[in-house]
Amino acid sequence: MAIFDKFKQGLSKTRDFFTNQMTRIAAEFGSYDEDMLDELEMTLVAADCGLPAAAEAIDSIREHIRTSGDASHASVISVLREKLLSMLEDKKLMLAPGELNIFLMVGVNGTGKTTTAAKLAHRYKSEGHRVMMAAADTFRAAAIEQLKEWGERTDTPVISHEIGSDPAAVVFDAIQSAKARKTELLIVDTAGRLHTKKNLMDELAKIKRVIQREAPDAKVETLLVLDATTGQNAVIQARAFHEAIEVSGLVISKLDGNAKGGVAVAVAKETGLPLVLAGLGEQADDLQDFDKKLFIEALLPSA
Template sequence: MSVFEKFKRGLTKTRDFVSAQFNRLAAEFGHFDDDMLDELEMTLIQADCGITASTESIEAIREHIRNTGDDSQAGVIGALHETLSSMLTERKLTLERGRLTIYLMVGVNGTGKTTTSAKLAQRAKREQFRVMMAAADTFRAAAIDQLKVWGERTQTAVIAHDMGSDPAAVVFDAIQSAKARGTELLIVDTAGRLHTKKNLMDELAKIRRVIDREAP
């Protein structure tokens, strides 16, 4: 199965989940009052729309109802569609020419940090920024190798140490190299971690201290 097919299948599951919950709410409440909108907000969050996007979407629906008096299913769907579509418009990267910006990629395992790092690198290079990546996920040799492969594909320099190295040391070396090369965007790929794992969070805090000290 191709990456596109996997992505499409994942979106289909999300669409079906939201659609089923939406229809359930419409049947249960009849019209979109505050209680129903609260339920709809929870549905969007459960569908991984994100808290900010979900909250803004519901507020836009409330404003639509206040302004038009239309609390019908069609009206609410239209307002939701318009709001979510506006969030998906392409925006330029907020980078400064001649100044180093660092993106620290964090999150739990399997969320696509490494792939997203490569996508960000490719996009920044299209906009003529000087880019570098740092392989600060030193727990798995495969993670380092994967970032190197993406570096080759995007023609982006990758700073990496051996597996088991101190991630903060990788970041330190990457920052020094980025400064020497006049890099404008340094993307730091880190290992997946849960916020409940104190040792891993302490490691992340150490990386952040290095960044704050070396690239304030």
């Protein structure tokens, strides 16, 4: 399936919701007035775009109507598309050639860190790169096993220690091993839950310090994985992780499901972080670079 079709399929529920709501709003009077703009704002919020993005989009539409005199359904949709697009940043992951690249996968439990790590290993292995993974989620035995299985399936070496061991020590070992093997990409899988949130953030900060100390020249991406089906919780998670450990890019997983697609807009708008990857299924090749234009095209009805 082409990328656009995958986005479109994943976002079909949100898109149908928008289409129905906007058709209903427009059917009442034809051209947009203040009440309709209020309704449109509520629709954006209901689709999980978040209040700041919704309010800003409506302001632009209002301004557009004022200056152009065009309050038609088509022009409202087209301004809305443009405005939401302008709130998003996307970034393509690039490996620095001839250097060690490290992807640190972070996020709460169940968002798709391990799966995304495996998908990335599969992608870069297929492109001919030397890839390795580190099982730094030592909190649960099943987590280590899960990564090892993915390692076998994608033919990627996995560095792991015993359950309960220090995740930063796993990362230390993995970096030494990556250097010795001239690995181009080390993907670090981490835990999403510890005894407390503070423990988790402290542990991630410690892992980052080990990376900075042991591989000061490495190009590091801290990728926060967010589950598209969790609504505004994703915004809260993004703020907490970014504040504690400085995230460099967002992965929106499970966009293939009953995605409340607007959440990508909310998170991008409210953190200013770039959208990097979209998870579109459970298999190793169900991963796409996040393309903001395709995303908005798939999210909103056509003008």
